[in-house]
Amino acid sequence: MSDIQITIIDRQGTAHSIAAPTDMGMSLMEVCKAYDLPVLGTCGGMAMCATCQVYIESDHVLPNPSDDEEAMLAEAFHVKPNSRLGCQIPMEPQFEGLKVRLAPEE
Amino acid sequence: MIETDILIIGAGPTGLFTVFEAGLLKLKCHLIDALAQPGGQLAEIYPKKPIYDIPGFPEISAQGLTDNLLEQIKPFQPGFTLGERAEKLEITPENHFVVTTNKGTVHKAKVIAIAGGLGSFEPRKPTTISNLSYYEEKGVAYMIKEPESLRNKKVVLAGGGDSALDWSIALADIASELTLIHRRKEFRGALDSVEKVRKLRDQGKINLITPAEVEKLNGNGKLESIIVQTKDEENKEIEIATDYFIPLFGLSPKLGPLADWGLEIEKNAIKVDNALDYQTNIPGIYAIGDINTYPGKLKLILCGFHEATLMCQSAYNRIYPNKKYVLKYTTVGGITGFDGSRKQAPKAVVEAI
Numbered sequence: 001m002s003d004i005q006i007t008i009i010d011r012q013g014t015a016h017s018i019a020a021p022t023d024m025g026m027s028l029m030e031v032c033k034a035y036d037l038p039v040l041g042t043c044g045g046m047a048m049c050a051t052c053q054v055y056i057e058s059d060h061v062l063p064n065p066s067d068d069e070e071a072m073l074a075e076a077f078h079v080k081p082n083s084r085l086g087c088q089i090p091m092e093p094q095f096e097g098l099k100v101r102l103a104p105e106e
Numbered sequence: 107m108i109e110t111d112i113l114i115i116g117a118g119p120t121g122l123f124t125v126f127e128a129g130l131l132k133l134k135c136h137l138i139d140a141l142a143q144p145g146g147q148l149a150e151i152y153p154k155k156p157i158y159d160i161p162g163f164p165e166i167s168a169q170g171l172t173d174n175l176l177e178q179i180k181p182f183q184p185g186f187t188l189g190e191r192a193e194k195l196e197i198t199p200e201n202h203f204v205v206t207t208n209k210g211t212v213h214k215a216k217v218i219a220i221a222g223g224l225g226s227f228e229p230r231k232p233t234t235i236s237n238l239s240y241y242e243e244k245g246v247a248y249m250i251k252e253p254e255s256l257r258n259k260k261v262v263l264a265g266g267g268d269s270a271l272d273w274s275i276a277l278a279d280i281a282s283e284l285t286l287i288h289r290r291k292e293f294r295g296a297l298d299s300v301e302k303v304r305k306l307r308d309q310g311k312i313n314l315i316t317p318a319e320v321e322k323l324n325g326n327g328k329l330e331s332i333i334v335q336t337k338d339e340e341n342k343e344i345e346i347a348t349d350y351f352i353p354l355f356g357l358s359p360k361l362g363p364l365a366d367w368g369l370e371i372e373k374n375a376i377k378v379d380n381a382l383d384y385q386t387n388i389p390g391i392y393a394i395g396d397i398n399t400y401p402g403k404l405k406l407i408l409c410g411f412h413e414a415t416l417m418c419q420s421a422y423n424r425i426y427p428n429k430k431y432v433l434k435y436t437t438v439g440g441i442t443g444f445d446g447s448r449k450q451a452p453k454a455v456v457e458a459i
Contacts, residue, residue: 036373040224042224042358042359043152046151046152048152049356051358067292068294071292071294072294074266074288074289074292075266075289075294075355077230077234077355106230106233106358
């Protein structure tokens, strides 16, 4: 088993504790979709929409955002300093315990 | 009134390919799309991105695939209602469908194929400007339909993508004063557009304010000025007098009026019978491509093509209940366009050597 346990807080404030596989090349956005959390993922994971925006609430060190992600976050709404696009966050063992909150829908 | 056999809602790849499959069955098609150009997401969101899972194409750009599909369906002379959103559905006593768009264009068809992808694309409105909606139609717009209407007006654009850049370039010689505001210094667009905007700024034709955000709108009954907050070290408030404020923050898809047509909907998608023909709970209305759902559904372009093909066979049976259709391969029958064009495999020449 190479699952990590992560917490996703939905827009109603409910925390979902989820086992996310680290061996399937999944992103946080894809994990949300797989667990039927209300994340649209309109662009399919190309950092070209912001429907998977999350606020990172744990102090994990995440990979730096790419130029594409930064540009998209610059155009997105409800952006905070801890905003990231879920589609750009890979599920890797070092993110055990990751805690994120879904940003409001636009 | 526009009359056709199959009315296709959505001119993305699935909708476009439907025209081809219908054309082989001599069924005529008309497409409605909220966007101004065909191609759906491919043309609107990621035209330059390569796609690697189209059968027979090791790599093709999204716009390239759109262009190819348009070329492929040309002989079947599809009609297009672009820049309009399918809004109202009526079913006639003889079980035909009448669809009216938000701009009042009326379409009548024997069959409807909803190939609406994620829904119709609507402009994203900034949520941080509290009195934005008050000024809609009073100086605030989210799309530029007729650039000429902005001639000799003061215009403020906001946004950092291709459309903000393209419109800045297009309006530089039309508006009397043009301002472009973006939250960051960096723009996300084609390199030559960025370069052009830089030149226009240097020539004094565009007032570029970055990094900055529009905070508030002012005006008595109509927009008169906007308050901009810069996000640099100076962190100052600027008031800019303007006639128009046009935020260009891209588009986001909404299922929209389709949701009220009485179709069975599950998780923002339309439920269809995938064992048979991708028909919805309303006989004669089909849903194909990303907009439908069924057990095991995959949102892939190639699945949309397959769904379109089976759906057209079912539509044929519905339109001509007494005719028996025999599948004819294009390698055998060629393609006879509605425009009189004819494509066919060249006859092999048999000659003794």
